[in-house]
Each structure stands twice: as C-alpha cells, then as structure tokens.
Amino acid sequence: MKKLVLTLLLFSAFSNLVKAQEIPFQVQKSDVFKDEYKHSTIMSVEEDGNGGLIIVRSFMGGVFSGAFGYYFEHYDANMKLIKDYEYDSKRSGVMGIIVNENNVNIIDFTYDKERKAFICNSNTANINDFNFTKKELFILPSEEVNGFSFWGIGKGYDSDTGAQMIVNEDKTAFSIIVDIANKNQETHKLYLFDAKLNQKFIHEFKRDIKDKKFRYENIDVSKDGNTLYLLGKAYTTEKKKKKEGGKYQYELSRITKDGSTTQVFDTEEHFAGSLKTIVFNDKVTCVGFYSDKNDFRYKGLCYYELEPKTLAIKKSKFNPFTEQFIIDKYGKDKDKELKFLSFRGISVTSSGDIVFNAEEFYITTHTHSTGNGGFYTTTIYHYDDIVSAKLNTQGDIIWARNINKRQSTSGDDSYISYTSTIKGDDTYFYINTGEKVKKLKNDRIQFGQTSTKHSNLNIIRIKPNGDFDYQEVLDDKDNDVPFMVSDGATTNNATYFIGRKGKKKQLLKITL
Secondary structure, eight states: OHHHHHHHHHHHHHHTSSOOSOOOOEEEEOOOEEOSSSEEEEEEEEEOSSSOEEEEEEEEOOTTTOOEEEEEEEEOTTSOEEEEEEEEOTTOOEEEEEEETTEEEEEEEEEETTTTEEEEEEEEEETTTOOOEEEEEEEEEGGGBOOOTTTTOSSOOOTTOSEEEEEOTTSSEEEEEEEBOOSSSEEEEEEEEETTOOEEEEEEEEESSOGGGEEEEEEEEOTTSSOEEEEEEEOOHHHHTOSSSOSOEEEEEEEETTEEEEEEEOOTTSEEEEEEEEEETTEEEEEEEEESSOTTEEOEEEEEEEOTTTOOEEEEEEEEOOHHHHHHHHSSOOOOOEEOEEEEEEEEOTTSOEEEEEEEEEEEEEEEEOSSSOEEEEEEEEEEEEEEEEEOTTSOEEEEEEEOBOEEESSOOTTSSOEEEEETTEEEEEEEESSOOEEETTTEEEBOOOOSSSOEEEEEEEOTTSOEEEEEEEOGGGOSSOBOGGGOEEETTEEEEEEEETTEEEEEEEEO
C-alpha cells in the first residue's frame, strides 16, 4: 500500500510540474541608461498616485572612490523617466528611507565628534525639487551606544549591536532600535515615529540577563503604527538545565506608549532555530522552522498564535514537512531533517493564510595550489533549493513544496537566488536560470546555474492546492542586460527589477 501511495504521489507531482501554458503577466521596460557608478540596488518603490512611480536606488563606487549614495527617479506610467536626482550620502550611516506622499525621508545615524554623541537625523525633500533639509530626531551620548562594527568604535559587540530601522507594512510608521551599552543587562532603546516624522514614544527595553545571552529575532511595527512587537531569544539558566529540546526560551513583548507586556514561551522538546513574528488582521503569530535534533536541522514548521493585547498563547502547533515535500526534495519517502535553511520572507494571502519562504544557503571554502608552492583560498556562496509552505488560519499546513535549484557564486549574488510575491491565493517566485530546466530522477525538475552572460528570467507559480508550474518570462537573447533577480521590490501586483551590464542599466516591471 505504501508503495502504491508513493507511486501516486510521484505521478501527481510530475503531472503538476509540466510547464505552464500561460501564467498571466505583463512586462514593461524602461529605456536603457547609464549610471556613473557600476553597482546599484533598488531600495524602495512607491506609486505616485498618477500611475507612475518613485524608485530609490542605492549606488556604490569602487573601493578607492568611496562613493556611496542614492538615485531618486520619478517615472510615468509608461516607465519613462520624468525627473531624477543623485544624493551623495558620504557614508553617513544611512539606515533606511521612508516616503510620505511627495516627501522622501532619508534616515541616518551618525557620530558627531564635537558633541561626542550619536545623532539620528532625517534628510527630507519633496520629489518635485529634491531640496533636502535636515531634522534631528534624537541624540544619544556616545558612551550609551553599543558601537558599530563598521566604525570600529563602541563598548563591545553582540549579535544585535548598533542601530536598526524598521518600517511597517503600510509605510505609515517606522521605529529605530538602538543597542545600549550594558554588559549586565540586555538593554535597547526603541523610538517610534510616524511617516511625517512625529515622535510617538520612546521605550527603554530591559531584560535581566547578560547582553550576550539575549538576541532579538525581529521587531514589527503594527499596521496602525502605534504598537511595537519585539521577539527575542533568551538563553536563561533555567532553560540550560533542560534535558530535551532547545536550551532557550522565546520572549515576545508588546510595547505601546503606555508600557509593555511580555509573554515567555519555549518549543518544549523541540529545537526552533528561529521564529518570526507576523502581525495582521488583529492576529499575532510566530512562525519558524523546528527540529528534533538541533538548532541547525529542520523537520517542519512551528506555529504560535497569541492574543494581541495580553499575548496569552491561544495555540501552538508543530507541523512536520509533508510527504509531498520530502518527495520533492529527495525523490522518495525519506526520514531526514534539512540543513542550512535561511529565512527569506513571509506573506499573508487574501484569505489570511501564511506563506513562509526560505532557501538552502551555505558557504564552502576551497584551497588551491598555485603551482609554485603557494596556495590561495576561494569562498563559494551556495543558493540551492527554494522551500515554501502555506499554513491556514489555524496553523495547519495546507501544503509544503521544495523547488529544486542549484546556484552558486564567488562574487555578485544579485543574479541568483529569487524574489517572491503573492497575488490572491497564488504564490510566485522569480528566478534566473542559465540553461534549460533539468529533469531529475523520479519525475522531478531542477533550475540550474545562471550567469551575467546567460540568464533567462522565469516565473514559478504555486497554486492554492500546492500544485506548481513555471514559465519563461524573458530569454536572455531578448534582453540588453541581465536582471538582478534577488533584489526585486514589490508594490501591489507589480515587481520591479534592475538589470545591469557594466554601467549600462535598465528597469523591468512585471505585473501579475
């Protein structure tokens, strides 16, 4: 019976992996243009309300030029450039960008030698004139700040050293979190602002545990812009004595202008390498991968749902990977945990289901001889299989799929990996491949290596029932430049990519 079920599953998988006859999408390209600087990445895309859009791209010069800054570009509905502006940040510690109506706000965190303090500023301009003005948001004495590794200053480093900017999904509010120097207590200061730069509150987060024993996993700003959710992983003395499972606990804090509430929970006999908080539709959930062996192997997905205000745990579930997923991965039913999964993103469908995406990422080093008695080492970055799973509103797995992919690089990784988005209840992935899709044993397929010289853009669709298909979007023969598929930016039903060959560039818009 088991062999019959396996055969049926394999047949089903093959029947649903045939190349799609049609995945509806539209393609638009800008004119080919040249930048002064070679390297550029899309930072944000905002619609202008008239069918056009504002794109912000970061640029970086060569090692010796020291150039770093941003291109601001305003395009019309036909992807024709209306206006552009180059902003030189002079390596001022830019943390992020938030756009409010026609105003662009560049948020930076810099050290002032004269004042011996770290200062958070906003540099604001209207898109019609790009006349930037500076506004000080807050200041911290240098001795309070747990320093920045790229400046080489501060009071010592842990995994969450420095400062970080977080913007909510609707881009109506943002938070700045700063690691405060305190060896005996985990301490952070959190600042919450709306998109008009009005400060909503300041909160000092403290945990009675040594700094290095606590690491925050992620921080979320609520949709209404009034609440922060901080999820941390604490290695406590009590949990260290556990005989089974992870010797740590997760702690979720809900922070408002009136104070904070914290919920402590752990994964019991299981190991959870990391969790991510998702706040949507008046729900607070935490989702992640779990294992029965150690923090770095994964057997399935864990799910927690908490009451939004009190954070009381309403339900917790541990979902092993489905049999279909294991067959996708190995071509047969196999009791094995996965390694090297790297979280890549969470999306929520129109019906409230959660789509959780990851990728097999790992690094290898290789030593080579030069022929004259010397040696040199190369580092290879591997971006392999795509892992995607959908959980329903109760936290149960609807489907889990493994999309076989083998890609690696020793340099620029912008052309490999993927960008994902959703529309309705369908999940989409954009990937490059430099060759025809490869057929594997047991009726499976694999997307292969790509390069700047040979890069075909493909779209993969996972349907609501878990079946997936794929289609080529652009053949490299039809492109002036290869597109950097891992750096896509999505707004509504459109995803934007930048392509580059040397200094020659082009923008691509794909609308579902």
